[in-house]
């Protein structure tokens with residue numbers, strides 16, 4: 001006998017589990033099905049983000065940063081460290097514990113909100129009386145019927161043609177988060193968020209890291225001035241970044257990977273590394289859903305096709321997160337999950353794509369919201385710029401972390417904030433104030449007139465806002 005629900009959510013990543021909780025809060029009966037398991041075969045809800053993405057990468061970034069500080073920066077504070085050692089197995093085990101805490105937290109939240117969880121793979125079997133029939137295959141076979149289905153099946157790493165991931169020498173994000181010993185030479189293909197973050201982790205732990213990027217510019221989505229500053233800082237730390245390369249033949253053995261590539265000038269180069277991380281983007285994951293059989297429409301790149309409200313071509317079937325268009329970010333997936341749950345009950349859930357922040361958790365961190373200077377120029381929009389360097393911020397000096405700046409872009413006539421771009425300490429946290437300001441369509445003067453605690457890094461945000469009107473006080 002099929003189990004009936006108002007909503008069945010397929011996938012318990014940030015898009016799916018948040019949609020399930022919000023739908024349950026709104027009084028709907030909700031099931032969430034997720035296929036991910038941990039190494040013991042137990043459920044591991046949380047998706048890419050929790051298991052092999054945001055959370056484990058940030059755990060490793062934190063540990064590796066402490067290691068780098070102990071080795072290179074504590075002495076500046078007058079702290080003497082005896083002989084510094086690395087227990088990589090413990091560092092990785094700690095990361096796994098953090099992941100498990102998050103998996104367990106989601107299972108707890110499901111219980112608290114009365115979301116029924118099924119561990120297995122969900123597939124559409126067809127339209128029946130009462131909604132959509134969904135079959136769960138896993139430890140327990142289940143037949144579910146739902147009035148509404150939310151597809152939140154996420155994404156998977158893209159491999160290079162003819163170079164499948166073996167997760168031993170050729171690594172996706174999955175293997176790159178659990179390398180058992182620090183590789184002497186590490187290659188990274190792709191200088192995007194994942195490549196830079198994971199490249200930074202292993203460089204800090206002792207690898208010689210070479211990042212090969214096909215695009216001729218560094219971080220083309222970021223503001224050019226900010227990207228330049230970040231490139232300078234990361235290169236100074238020892239990350240070797242080659243732009244404008246064309247990767248050719250790649251040969252992997254069980255011990256090394258040999259890459260042939262043309263550099264930016266067209267000269268043939270060869271690189272031998274002990275491990276290679278391939279971080280060239282991610283592809284939507286729809287395998288196993290039985291999408292074709294029920295006529296769920298995918299676009300030419302394999303994303304589930306949705307309208308602005310996340311509605312698919314099928315009645316009462318919705319899709320959110322990495323499996324649909326838009327930035328592949330956990331917080332974007334979450335916002336879509338909340339909005340869909342609210343739309344199901346007739347509310348007006350809304351996601352503002354213009355104020356979704358982007359963050360890269362390197363050191364210095366890089367973050368931004370809104371438009372960058374090159375876009376405003378291309379649009380022919382009149383704008384004002386205000387910048388403030390962390391070098392002139394008292395808290396940054398006290399921290400010993402003065403790299404980078406805050407940059408405001410505001411409309412020349414109305415002063416409305418059009419974009420904020422940060423490279424520097426805690427940029428991931430500082431950007432939130434700017435997102436709030438943009439959501440409220442604030443002017444740069446609004447931020448400039450607000451009292452910010454002293455001494456704090458957030459004063460650099462206020463000072464950059466003051467600088468828009470050429471009245472920064474501390475620079």
Ligand SMILES: Cc1cc2nc3c(=O)[nH]c(=O)nc-3n(C[C@H](O)[C@H](O)[C@H](O)COP(=O)(O)OP(=O)(O)OC[C@H]3O[C@@H](n4cnc5c(N)ncnc54)[C@H](O)[C@@H]3O)c2cc1C
Pocket residue numbers: 010011012013014015016033034035036045046047048049050052053054055057120121122123152153154155173194285287288289320321322323328329330331332333361
């Ligand atoms: C290394 C790395 C670092 C990242 N860091 C960040 C970051 O710092 N900040 C950020 O915002 N984003 C980050 N991301 C991106 C972020 O992880 C994704 O945008 C986010 O996880 C997408 O959420 P989702 O719910 O759409 O899908 P996912 O998190 O991919 O979850 C999908 C879930 O659906 C399950 N599933 C798939 N098919 C089925 C099926 N048929 N039946 C049942 N279950 C199924 C999967 O097992 C999975 O658990 C990072 C990604 C990577 C790889």
